[in-house]
Amino acid sequence: MxxxxxxxxxxxxxxxxxxxxxxxxxxxxxxxxxxxRPAPQQVCDDPRARCGEVLTGKCKPHQCPLFGNTCNPQTAFGALMVSSEGACAAWYQYRQQENEA
Structure with missing residues (x-):
């Protein structure tokens, strides 16, 4: 397929x-x-967004300067906040349950 x-x-x-x-x-x-045949699209993410670093485990969502302010479930800025299954959206919803290991 x-x-x-x-x-x-x-x-x-x-x-x-x-x-x-x-x-x-x-x-x-x-x-x-x-x-x-849609025209090719280029994504121009804000350099302050740390989506790639969250995806690769280099930082946690709350370490992104946009998290919870510019980027939240109501006004999602990054791809990881758009979907409820995204890493940032899940962190936003359940962050109060975080425990230090």
């Missing part, structure tokens, strides 16, 4: 070699990107 095809840019992580995923020829008829 899927095949790896070229490099891909991942929000917060940058370009990763051989990480592009596309539908195989048998499933091309379901590929909305091939059908509609």
């Amino acid at each position: 899927f095949c790896v095809n070229g490099d891909s840019e991942w929000r917060g992580l940058g370009v990763i070699e051989s990480s592009g995923v596309h539908l195989t020829p048998d499933y091309q008829r379901f590929d909305a990107e091939a059908h509609f």
Whole structure:
């Protein structure tokens, strides 16, 4: 169903070699990107956002200067706050339950 095809840019992580995923020829008829051919989009994240560092475990969500102020569930700024399953959204909702190990 899927095949790896070229490099891909991942929000917060940058370009990763051989990480592009596309539908195989048998499933091309379901590929909305091939059908509609949208213009390429560039993501310009605010340099203060630390989404990539949260994703790679280099910092915790609350260590981002945007967390809880500029970026919160009501006015999500970063990708990790948009979805309720995102690391920052979960941290925001359950942060009072944090225990030091």
